[in-house]
Amino acid sequence: MKTILTIQSHVAFGHVGNRAAVFPLERLGCEAIAVNTVQFSNHTGYGQWTGTVFTPDHVAEVLRGVEGRGAFSHCDAVLTGYMGDPGLGDVVLSTVSKVRQARHGALYACDPVMGDVGRGFFVRPGIPDFFRDRAVPAADIITPNQFELEYLTGRPIADLATALEAAAAARALGPKVVLVTSLVRDDAPSGVIEMLLDTAEGSWVVATPRLPLEPPPNGAGDCVSALFLAKLLETGDAAAALGHTASAIYAVFDATRAAGVRELQLIAAQDELVAPKRRFTPAKVR
Template sequence: MGVLAVWGRVLSIQSHTVHGYVGNKSAVFPLQLLGFDVDPINSVQFSNHTGYKNGFKGDVLNGDQLKDLVKGLQANDLVKDYTHMLTGYIGSVSFLSQVLDVHRVVKEACPELAYFCDPVLGDKGKLYVPEELVDVYRERVIPVATVLTPNQFELELLSKVKVTDLTSAKHAFAALHARGVQTVILTSCELPPDAGGQGDSLLLLASVARGKGEAGPPRLFQAVQPKVEGHFTGTGDLIAALFLAWTVRTNGDMLAAIRKACTSMHCVVSRTKEAIDAGRNANREILLIESRKDIEEPDVDADIINVTTV
């Protein structure tokens, strides 16, 4: 048997649950399945995600502990080979500041490092984190991020642009590109049909700034995908990991990366919804293991996702 390719080495700083799939539990397995070596740092270790009706137990990593972990990596010369850094939910300004210090250290050792940031702030008009984190993301994170994966509410917060149609979405993207981020992927967007929405479908938009020496506006991509009704925890962590993997594996072909990532995502969520409706998934956890073939080999020929340039 031949040696399989390793596509990159990822430092993933996210939450961890003993049971279920959110944070690193939602991101590490898909990345490994798709050929990436992943070093996870668990920002929290909880028994289960915070949405359970009887609560949760566990511990939160503080900034000094994160610093010590990275010092251990440095002492053993283990920070020199990272190709990517991935971050998700961060609950305090102090910890986010320490994450930025980690990025600086790793970037110095790995100048080609790409930073994929899922700026988990809230959804549908409600913040999940202290309000002061918004400014830290806007002023300090966006300028060093390579790829940003906000939802519609987060895009509006970070860009200070209300997204009501495709034109305003472009303005929001432009505001973030102007601060330095190369690619912005609006992972979910609901617009009325007369403003570019797709009725019962879910809209994803991706904006990619031109490279050095390239003229013209950012490239804009649109994906229309069937909407699966329901609330699913861990999907944002999963889609960020899938975009990281497929952006690399398609050599930056955004049309192909979107189609593959969204096809896998739709299959995972659909399978999860079926199990919930059938009474086999009382805790509503996304079914990652059961969906491993859809993650490793998404059936793009099924034409579930319609991806176009805009």
């Protein structure tokens, strides 16, 4: 059984941040140690919410307690996502360093949550710089969306060639694995949404049908990062992890569409997190 320390946001209602990551991790057989960076009533996409952004000192105190239980020596990976406070960056990177010292081979998977196409940046000033300059170079795996990849590399993406160039540029910053969680390109087949995986061993694209979800549900990137990390730790095969991740998140989207609601239907689709009924196979493109 793999153990993952996940440092992300928390909402009482809905599924984003740790609420979108912990359940998939556990359904895939991982032990999840969840440390929350915020506690909100709901995700901010609604425009109204209540709650608190936890201070870096608060998060560091919780992590000290976790470390005191000897948990760092059992962690196979650290997963991080949305950060409400740029000062949290030092706490996160210090924790990654401690986990790596306590557990040889532990991975750092960084979801550089900053913004999205059409919305632009939605995080506090300083956080994008932290991701680009410090977190991404320290990470083994990054899972940006297309907007975030363009920011990290300064490379606009229009087609598969430019997407591959941007992914390679991101790997040159330090990570060994780059998973682009949502890719829209001019030369893609119509009616699909894609994910792109880039590693030193090769690159793969997987396409799934674009479902009519309006507004698009929040938290999908958080769920994708958790699914991919869990399957990568289980199999050691990045392409296989990509195929499973795309198939599982499609099942979640399909259940969400069928329910006619805005929040990801993780509970309704829980069996397909483990064994998706409809499988999508990645195609090697490099």
